[in-house]
Amino acid sequence: MSKQRVMFSPVTRLSGLLSVDVMLENGRVTEANASGTMFRGYEWIMRDRHVTDAVYLTQRICGICSLSHGAVASYLLDELYDNELEDNAQYLRNIMFAADFLQNHIKHFYLFSLPDFIKMPERPPFHGQNPADTRLNPEDNQRLAGHYFEAVKAAQESHQILALFGGKAPHQHSFVHGGVTVAPTADKIEQALALIGNISEFVKSRMVPDTELITRVYSDYFRIGITPWQFLSFGLFRFGAKNEMFLWRSGVLADGQLYPPQLALISEDITSSWFDKTGAEEIKPDPFKPGAYTWVKSVRYAGRYFQVGPLARMIINGFYKGGTATMDRIYARTLETLLLTELVQEWLKDLKPSHPPVNQKSTPVKKEVTAVTDAMRGALLHTALIEDEKVVKYNIITPTVWNFSPKDGHGGRGPLENALVGTEIPGQDMLFTILGRTIRSFDPCISCATHLLDCKGSVKAKVVY
Amino acid sequence: MQKEEFSQICRELSSGSNHALSGAILPVVEEHLAFHNKKKLPVIWLETNDSGDNNIAFMNTTYPYLGRVFTEMIDLLYSNTFMAAQGRGALSILEQVSETYKGKFTLIVEGAIPKKDNGLYNAIARTETRFITALEAVTRLGEMAEYVVAIGTCASFGGPTAARPNLTGSAGVRDVLDREVINVSGCPVNPDWFVGTLAHLLMYGRPDLDKLGRPTLFYGFTVHRHCQRRSYFDNKDFAKKLGDIECMFSLGCMGPRTSADCPYRQWINHVSWPVKANTPCIGCTNEDFPDGSSPFFTPMPKKSTGKESGKNTSSQGGAKL
Ligand code: SF4
Numbered sequence: 001m002s003k004q005r006v007m008f009s010p011v012t013r014l015s016g017l018l019s020v021d022v023m024l025e026n027g028r029v030t031e032a033n034a035s036g037t038m039f040r041g042y043e044w045i046m047r048d049r050h051v052t053d054a055v056y057l058t059q060r061i062c063g064i065c066s067l068s069h070g071a072v073a074s075y076l077l078d079e080l081y082d083n084e085l086e087d088n089a090q091y092l093r094n095i096m097f098a099a100d101f102l103q104n105h106i107k108h109f110y111l112f113s114l115p116d117f118i119k120m121p122e123r124p125p126f127h128g129q130n131p132a133d134t135r136l137n138p139e140d141n142q143r144l145a146g147h148y149f150e151a152v153k154a155a156q157e158s159h160q161i162l163a164l165f166g167g168k169a170p171h172q173h174s175f176v177h178g179g180v181t182v183a184p185t186a187d188k189i190e191q192a193l194a195l196i197g198n199i200s201e202f203v204k205s206r207m208v209p210d211t212e213l214i215t216r217v218y219s220d221y222f223r224i225g226i227t228p229w230q231f232l233s234f235g236l237f238r239f240g241a242k243n244e245m246f247l248w249r250s251g252v253l254a255d256g257q258l259y260p261p262q263l264a265l266i267s268e269d270i271t272s273s274w275f276d277k278t279g280a281e282e283i284k285p286d287p288f289k290p291g292a293y294t295w296v297k298s299v300r301y302a303g304r305y306f307q308v309g310p311l312a313r314m315i316i317n318g319f320y321k322g323g324t325a326t327m328d329r330i331y332a333r334t335l336e337t338l339l340l341t342e343l344v345q346e347w348l349k350d351l352k353p354s355h356p357p358v359n360q361k362s363t364p365v366k367k368e369v370t371a372v373t374d375a376m377r378g379a380l381l382h383t384a385l386i387e388d389e390k391v392v393k394y395n396i397i398t399p400t401v402w403n404f405s406p407k408d409g410h411g412g413r414g415p416l417e418n419a420l421v422g423t424e425i426p427g428q429d430m431l432f433t434i435l436g437r438t439i440r441s442f443d444p445c446i447s448c449a450t451h452l453l454d455c456k457g458s459v460k461a462k463v464v465y
Numbered sequence: 466m467q468k469e470e471f472s473q474i475c476r477e478l479s480s481g482s483n484h485a486l487s488g489a490i491l492p493v494v495e496e497h498l499a500f501h502n503k504k505k506l507p508v509i510w511l512e513t514n515d516s517g518d519n520n521i522a523f524m525n526t527t528y529p530y531l532g533r534v535f536t537e538m539i540d541l542l543y544s545n546t547f548m549a550a551q552g553r554g555a556l557s558i559l560e561q562v563s564e565t566y567k568g569k570f571t572l573i574v575e576g577a578i579p580k581k582d583n584g585l586y587n588a589i590a591r592t593e594t595r596f597i598t599a600l601e602a603v604t605r606l607g608e609m610a611e612y613v614v615a616i617g618t619c620a621s622f623g624g625p626t627a628a629r630p631n632l633t634g635s636a637g638v639r640d641v642l643d644r645e646v647i648n649v650s651g652c653p654v655n656p657d658w659f660v661g662t663l664a665h666l667l668m669y670g671r672p673d674l675d676k677l678g679r680p681t682l683f684y685g686f687t688v689h690r691h692c693q694r695r696s697y698f699d700n701k702d703f704a705k706k707l708g709d710i711e712c713m714f715s716l717g718c719m720g721p722r723t724s725a726d727c728p729y730r731q732w733i734n735h736v737s738w739p740v741k742a743n744t745p746c747i748g749c750t751n752e753d754f755p756d757g758s759s760p761f762f763t764p765m766p767k768k769s770t771g772k773e774s775g776k777n778t779s780s781q782g783g784a785k786l
Contacts, residue, residue, distance in 0.1 A: 005593065007552075007553075007591055007592060007593045008551075008552045008553075009552060009553075009556070009590045009591040009592070010545055010551070010552070010555055010556065010589065010590040011551060011552065012544075012545050012546070012547075012548050012549075012550065012551045012552075012555050013545075013546065013547070013548070013549075013551070014545075014546075015516075015517040015521075015546075016512070016517060017512065017545065017587070017588065017589060017590075019588070019590065019591040021591075035591065037587065037588035037589075037590075037591065037596070038513075038514055038586065038587045038588075039514075039579075039586045039587070039633060040514055040586075040625075040626050040633065040635075041630075041632040041633060044630055044632055045625065045628045045629070045630075047630075048629075049759055049760065050759065050760035050761075050762070050763070052760070052761070052762055053755075053759050053760055053761050053762075056747060056761055057625065057755060057759075057761075060516055060518070060624075060625040060652060060755075061516055062516050062517070062518075063515070063516040063517040063518025063519065063520070063521040063522070063653060064517055064518075064521050066516070066518060107521075107524065111524075111546075111547065115549040120549045123540075124535070124539075124540040124541045124542050124548075125535065125541040125542070125543075125544050125547040125548045125549065126548070126549040127542075127548075127549070127550065127558070128548070128549065128550035128554050128555070128557075128558050129549035129550060130550070130551075130554060148532075149530065149531060149532035152524055152530065152531045152532065153530060155524060155525075156524065156525045156526075156527065156530075156733065156734070159525050159733050160525075160733045160734050160736055162733075163732045163733035163734075163736050163737050164736045164737060165742075166737075166742060167732070167737050167738055167739040167741065167742030167744060168732035168733070168737065168738060168739060168742075169522075169525070169732065169733055170516075170518040170521050170522060170653055171518060171652060171653060171749075172742075173739040173742045173744040173747075174742040174743065174744060176707060176744070178707075181707045181708040181742055181743040181744050182708075182742050182743060183708075183743075191736075285586070285632060285633075287582050287585035287586060288582070288585075295586075355708070356707075356708030356743055358706070358707055358708045360706065360707065432551050432552040432553075432554070436551050436552075445517075447515065447516045447517050448516070
């Protein structure tokens with residue numbers, strides 16, 4: 001193989017639409033341009049609306065991680081209206097949030113990632129699979145393939161916990177500013193405990209051993225798709241009357257040091273994105289912009305790119321001691337799933353049967369607030385500027401924007417593009433297989449990544465502890 | 466075999482002295498069963514501009530669970546979410562199956578279709594030289610399909626994707642196709658509404674539709690009509706804050722003009738729905754969702770008129786109170 005350009009499109013088994021344009025030279029990836037090919041313009045949609053609509057409306061940004069948008073919008077409103085949270089509200093919020101994580105991670109491993117590593121039955125929707133590098137023996141392969149639909153059920157039960165307290169899923173209703181509108185009653189707690197018991201059983205007896213088997217058989221992927229040690233997390237699971245405490249810490253890990261994130265150091269760049277700024281007061285979408293190749297913007301922290309997601313959280317919290325390759329990302333996600341099943345069980349036991357723990361204040365005490373959390377895929381930020389309770393500006397930076405950042409003004413690549421460049425491709429039939437495994441290890445979500453607009457000047461100097 | 470034909474055979478053979486009924490009927494029954502066992506809907510599923518929530522909702526289907534839907538109801542020939550094939554291989558499957566099953570496949574569209582700038586705001590795939598836009602793909606496949614099903618409110622009516630100011634000129638599938646579209650709206654869809662519609666197509670053909678193209682089976686009544694809190698409403702006993710147990714009309718409930726069977730059916734194995742969670746219905750199955758429902762927590766008479774809406778809604782959705 002000499003020089004070659006290949007378009008990997010569509011990259012299937014993810015949320016949203018993604019294409020990756022790859023340059024190859026002598027069997028090595030020398031450049032990769034990741035292209036998110038859908039745009040909706042959510043920040044514009046948010047304008048002029050009552051700011052409390054944010055909890056329900058921003059959930060519609062993403063179907064697989066919808067609660068995380070509702071959650072961060074609720075934290076934002078809590079600060080804007082100066083709400084006081086009850087303990088029960090925080091437990092319920094965290095239970096629902098973790099339940100949404102569980103369905104996401106279970107679906108990601110079994111429905112999106114596993115068909116990269118095992119041979120699926122030759123019938124729709126699995127027909128046309130390239131079996132070039134499926135290494136499991138027939139019995140193991142068959143067992144794991146059988147877990148596919150068990151996983152669907154476990155994910156459904158996770159959403160059932162969310163719906164039990166949240167009304168429905170995706171796009172739950174009860175996790176709102178000021179708390180949670182549903183009463184935690186003995187019957188609901190018991191029902192949720194039964195459900196999490198099933199899920200926990202599935203994770204322990206299926207997902208963890210299945211992941212370990214894949215990590216053993218494909219151990220070379222601990223050396224493929226490596227990224228530098230630059231990780232960021234905004235922390236996860238709030239407690240305290242003012243959301244002031246995190247169970248899992250936030251942090252920026254760079255040059256071997258862990259710092260508290262300073263939001264003022266976050267900047268965005270549109271060099272390679274289909275947005276235009278020339279002459280306009282604010283950024284406008286421009287699908288004809290020469291040289292651009294994606295609707296995803298580049299986001300940088302102190303001018304550098306950072307990887308976000310389960311691996312970042314597990315490393316920053318000291319739960320994972322491995323490396324930064326494709327298989328590390330997969331392993332860390334399963335490890336997080338296991339930890340979450342245990343947390344949900346603990347929290348359910350800590351809940352006290354009570355009235356609906358919600359107290360909303362009605363007059364904003366601030367005009368501008370930035371709120372952060374981690375979502376399934378990593379760091380998530382919402383900022384709102386309001387006037388008379390109406391949104392003047394609403395800005396969102398999603399996890400996939402961090403991980404799928406295109407080239408910035410200095411030609412610097414984001415985490416995914418970096419992970420792909422340098423990858424060895426032993427044969428043409430292995431190209432999409434190898435790239436697909438690494439791309440999916442980031443759990444791409446393009447619907448969430450490709451809607452955002454100007455964030456310039458609106459993130460205040462704020463440190464997240 | 467049609468019902469009439471079956472009855473005819475039964476009548477003809479019932480008086481015979483040779484008790485030939487079962488002999489004549491059984492092969493027909495077997496053939497019927499074999500035919501039906503073989504018969505699955507060939508489905509092409511395109512994801513366009515939405516949040517992916519509808520296929521996430523679809524995975525929550527219970528009785529039948531997803532495995533059974535895949536083995537017994539549909540052949541999901543193309544799906545960005547589920548298929549094992551990827552890249553060029555996936556795209557060739559799309560080209561191939563749309564020809565092989567021309568006139569016989571069901572096209573499912575999930576998401577709105579951006580129309581501005583030739584649809585460049587959504588490409589379902591790229592080649593080395595060009596974008597295959599959702600506009601192009603839906604137009605072409607929509608003409609070739611036997612049925613077109615829009616899943617979710619974005620695909621049905623534009624939904625949140627087409628909310629004001631609708632920068633991308635997005636619209637529902639019915640606005641880009643000159644044919645009947647079955648709209649299974651909802652943000653997201655309740656999996657029962659969608660799997661139920663597929664079941665109807667498979668077993669009995671096209672379901673009855675309301676004037677917005679939605680199966681009356683699921684959208685025939687308003688949420689308000691069967692709401693568990695209807696007695697509070699009738700007594701003018703309204704909630705003062707979220708979390709209260711009275712009627713949610715005072716807090717923005719859209720139930721009175723939203724068609725859906727949420728109060729009966731409920732969500733995810735039938736455990737709850739927004740009013741049961743002490744929050745208002747926000748009218749997510751409606752033609753003018755979300756603009757006509759916002760501000761969400763403001764009572765209906767005081768909501769925005771929807772005039773500044775990004776889409777041009779032709780009529781207000783749903784059945785009467
Ligand atoms: S809560 Fe909504 S749907 Fe139920 S009775 Fe009141 S207005 Fe009607």
